[in-house]
Amino acid sequence: MFRLNFKITLRNLWKNKGYTLINVGGLAIGLASCMVLLLYVAYEWSYDKQSKNYADTYVVYQHQVTSSGMMSWAWTPGVLAPELSGTIPGAVMASHSSYPQPQLLSFHESYFKKAAVYGDPQFLKIMDYKFLKGNPARALREVNSVILTETLAKNLFGNEDPINKIVKLNNKEDLKVDAVIADIPKNSSIEFDYLLPWSLWERQQPFVKESGWGNNFCLTLVQLQKGENFSKADELLSHVLANHQQGATGHYSLHTLSKWHLYSEFQNGRSVGGKIDQVRIFFMLAFCILLIACVNFMNLSTARSEKRAKEVGVRKAIGSSRKSLISQFMLESVLLSVLGMVVAFVLIEISLPYFNGVLHTELVIHYSDWKFWGVFAGLTIVTGCIAGSYPAFYLSSFEPLQVLKGVKTTGSTSLSVRQVLVVFQFVFAACLIICTAVIYQQLNFIKNKSIGYNKNNLVEIPIQGSMHNEQKLILLKDQLLKSGALSDVTFFSRSISEGGNNTFDVNWQGKNPKENVLFNHRSAGYDFAKTMGSGIINGREFSPKYTDTANVIINEAAVKIMGLKNPVGTVIKFWNSPVTIIGVMKDFVMENPYSQTAPLILYHKMNEVEVVVARLNAGTNISSSMDKIKEVTERLNPGFPVDTKFVDDNFEQKFQNEKLLGTVANWFGGFAIFISCLGLLGLALYMAEQRKKEISIRKVLGASNMNIVTLLNKDFIKLVIIADLIAFPIAYLIINHWLSTYSFRVSISVLPFAIALGLSLIIAILTVSVQSVKVAKANPVDALKYE
Template identity: 50%
Template sequence: MFWHLNGKASKKDDMLALNFKIAVRNIRKNPGFSLINIGGLAIGLASCLMLLLYVNYEWGYDKQFKDIDRIYFAQLNLKLGDNIITLQATPNELAAAAAQEIPGIELAARVSDEENKLFSYEQHKIKLAFNYVDPSFLQIFDYAFLKGDPATALKQPNSVVLSASAAKKLFGDQDPIGKSLVWDNRKPLTVTAVIADPPKNQSMQFEALQTWAFHDQEYPGEINAGWGSINCSTIFKLKKDADFSAADASLRKLIKGHQEDTQMEVFLFPYSKFQLYDQFNNGQLVGGRIDQVRLFFFLAFCVLLIASINYMNLSTARSEKRAREVGVRKALGSSQRSLISQFLMESLLLSFLAMIIAVALIELTLPYFNGLLEIVITINYHSPLFWCFLLALVFVTGILAGCYPAFYLSSFTPVKVLKGFTNIGQGSLSIRKLLVVFQFSLSIVMIIGATIVYSQIQYMKNKPLGFDKNNLVQLDLEGEFANPNKVEILKAALKNEGVIVSATEYSADFTANGGSITGAFNWPGKGVKDEYIVGYRSVGYDFVKTIGATVMSGADFSRHLSSDTASGVLINQAAVKMMALKQPVGTPISWGTQKLKIIGVVNDYNNVTVTQKAEATVFYYSPQKSKTLLLRLSPSHPLNAAVQSINKISRQLNPAYPPGLKYVSEGMEQKIKSEKLLGVLSNIFGSFAIVISCLGLLGLALYMAEQRKREISIRKVLGADLKSILLLLNKDFIKLVLISNVIAIPIAYILLTNWLKTYDYKVSTGSLWPYFMASGISLTIAVLTISMQSFKVAKANPVDALKYE
């Protein structure tokens, strides 16, 4: 019995070894064909792997934390009339109240918006991005502590936790624990811990963490501001046995239990989804970056499918050459099953070789890819999971690409092929044509997609923003510049130097996302129960003039109209529309108990986003509350010289703070980062798809040439010229590409129209030029690809094809 089983196993091993030898022999015997096949698969696998690495990177956001399945972000639904807006900001009171009143919550922590301040140690002075957090924050997230104890790191108000890179900048090789540094050139902090730099694919990126107790020292007015003070994010960690539904239901009722007339409702949202699912419409989740991740996953599958189809076409194109081999082997007793295993072995071997080349290509291009997308993707070669995935991908690709050729080639009848049957595979020609049409349709959709994405990016880059971003820079108002009198001295000095033409204060970073909002504004005609959210920003004199916007009616804040400035406000056109004001200038409005008057209307400019319409905003004069100085550079002054002059004068007036001048144009460029990423990837991998598709078309051209060489030879003998033969060979392929265009264009139109729905400002998908361009590119590439083979066949000596007839 044992001998019998071992005999079977030995026979099976011998068969596998024989199939492997035959596969190697065929690869070596046809180096040109093998090179094209392996090259196509390698490009497809490399493209697929690169896209999957990116998808894995995005999907891995925040998954590094041990208890991520129990960590939730609090989202706030705010009802405004018939609409609901969803905010990440929550009331200051929420964390403590929820931890005390909801049994399922184990820990709660507040997190402030990111701030930038000067941190100094001896001669080292650097600005660090930091957040204020509750001490429980370090119990919710298990950051990798290099030094210090998470249980005590934020126990004292003046404690600070540094990232490894920040500690290196400040202290070099010294041990930072217990050392004192100066915060904002005025308050001492003690370093209590150092943690590893957060990976790039974590939502919270910071260089330092400070205590919420320190925040209360800096912003004492927010301590007892009540439930209306929406100034932080709130993060919860549920208990292991907690019921999510019960905890969420309790949280939704919490604010109403403390403030009966509230329009706010807070709900739990998984922290692991925070980065990818960030778009809400009327209180309901509608998507976010996850749509882009899914698109790239689908693109990876499409590129791999195109490469596999290419292999099928190239393999079956050699059907006549392999037919006699199949006939002889069948005549000698080989079964169809053994022939199928042999052809699958060839496919798997080619797939394995292609994978080796693909991994090498990825290693060469990954640094460029990371730099292009400003991310950090690495390959863990020590991970068994990675090697298992690679082998699985080799197997899937090998089977996917090789199954059709294996079943097709192994089905030949020995008698027909050995008698010289020359019409082998005629029935499968339609299948091959179908594969080419499918392959080219996918590629054309990618070309159209890349074109529309590029057009949308260019449109957003060149679209009038409503203000002039060129020659506009900003400077943080800190240190000595926190004093408005010092700021006036700076402005005067820069004007005397001829460096600037105007300057104004602004509430925060001019290109930062978000801003202050309130529902406390009232105006004539507003109902008592009407709920509206209005943005508000503090500004200085010459605000509209400095940013290069337009006063639609009324006047800008000006020293010449200082009597109006104290109680006057500017509003934008969106606010005029929302307030339904026919004659806005001179209209009295109120902000809580403060009586104000509209002195001017500014156009709707886009400094927060280039994709959405401007929100209703009120601008009020308050230089002392502003954190940024906007400077309009003189166009007659060289840019480099202007920047040097600003830095020089800034150092003289504010010596403790290194000047950190920022270009507003660079900040606006970051607004289309996601679209630029999509554009880059669609261009790169769309090009690869076209290259692979052309190889598939070449495969079909090789097959057709093989099938029709006798016909062409007879035509040549009968007097047909080169032009008519080339036309004869090319017209069938051009039909296939035209059919591909007919299929691809409506699909591309539907997909891209849906994608553009998320933009208020967008290009039209009805414009014909992207579709004509895609058709032109596909036809040109197809004709060039086919003509190379057609010309070779048309120029061949007819004697070679007819000498045995």
């Protein structure tokens, strides 16, 4: 029986090639979209799960009570890790490490500025990196040693054995290569190109060894014993800060390493989500698009009911059971699903490089992974069964006597089911159109919101090597200005768009002693506000005419927090030292453009600056200006490649999540709309088939082609309007929830809903009109000659 049904199926598909191509195309797009999104979801879900003991590894978070609520971050003191082994009985080991920072590593004439991490031997054991060369037991134990990743080792040494070779760090420190480890996967929250010993960092930066419990500058990881009670360990950890810092208002907690990437947002000291919200959206989007493809298949299958009715009647008349017919129709749909999946594979392989670029991932199809084949087979069969379920049960229900006599086989019920399916498709499509429009509105709203400075033509040059010298920096500034490439030059202790460097240790007269306020603090050079294109609202900038070592500049947010009416000249305490406010600077965005600007203190210490901030001369060519910057910098600081970055580019990186969401919604929303159009075309085909005699009679009685087209389009326009009316409240709830996470948000206007309504109507009218015009132009004699 199976063999017979299979032959009949192949003949039917071959006989109706156009129908087969449309169905296979719709299912292929739906399956390809679903698979790409599921690959992305699986990739995000696999973050930080490379180590053997990832389930028992935790990141230590610090939670501090401030005037604006509780703040949480994974920055901790260096003294915490050694303390934890004795404090938490269930802790196997604890490590401290720096966050990745670019540093220059060289061997002979090969120079590479790559991300480096300082860590202790416990860090290596917890993260369980794969050693390709070297002895893991000796790694990071010698001060002047280094561990390279495989790619960096090949770039430096080619095919030579790198073990025991000497490389230079920042053209100063000689380091011996102790080991080579496999490249860090992209789906790891801690990415670096080489590892340096913690003891080397202590020698380079004395504050690392001298810092106490109030200075947060490193990442602390803890590995618990298998089966250890997490709640008990977390409870013990929460008291550590209070035990070592008198009057501490904060506490520590454990956050599972494997959840760090997806659950990075905290409220009131508790994890509330993060990237997981986006992953859930993509997961639901994957199956919604696949469901739309299945609905499209149902519509197209039932649209051919008139042509299949006689086949069903004849087969039933010669003895076929309904069960046999259902089996054949289900086999047809599963075979179409298999063909769709074959085409989907081709589409996936073609599109993956593009989506990897858009999503910033490394999505690949693991053909040797049984889990992949299990999902593949499951999706194919389930899609075939869902898509073929309604047509199989509907077509097999025809009565042979009725269909062979030519009696109408369909009633109002079957039509209403198809209408419901089309409405469902357009509800989903309209929701995607609205959500995409609001995402781009929000993105443009934040981008166009004043950031407090002019980022155009503003560049940053990292300070390296011998340039960590005030006299050399003054000379560099003078040479850069004389070159004509730059109009203004200043210095800053961090990149303008980076966070970090904050403190609670700021006090002023009238401050509530129980209130903690977190201040950003940076060291800035002369002409900072002028170079930034910002403004000094009150007072003055740092100037070589004055001695500003005990003076500070604050921003508007700091003035508001302190409640100062006449801030200039006010003496406050910063790190227990009295300092005088000499100026108030306009608020500008440094970290999150979606949040309120944090209070900021600027001080003038040239030994702490790390970045040259400069504005390109508007009257010169950009490429020639960049060449001059490179020439001057390399002349004064030979051996260090110049890595000039545009502030505008760095600022754009802050919108990656929103851009990603908008791009994905655009692409897959487009796929959903295209598949929905196929479904609408299926219903149009069905309606035209059912009403061909009515239309022919109308034409004989004098109806014009336009009358016929309008008649057929009218019913579909009603369906689309109903779909939009259902979609509007659903979309409003979704976008309102999404926007609620932003401090600065666009108001929900009528425009996205109007766009969705207009687009869906235009798409529907164009799709249906293709068939309507064909029917209207048909010769009425062809439909009436058998009457």
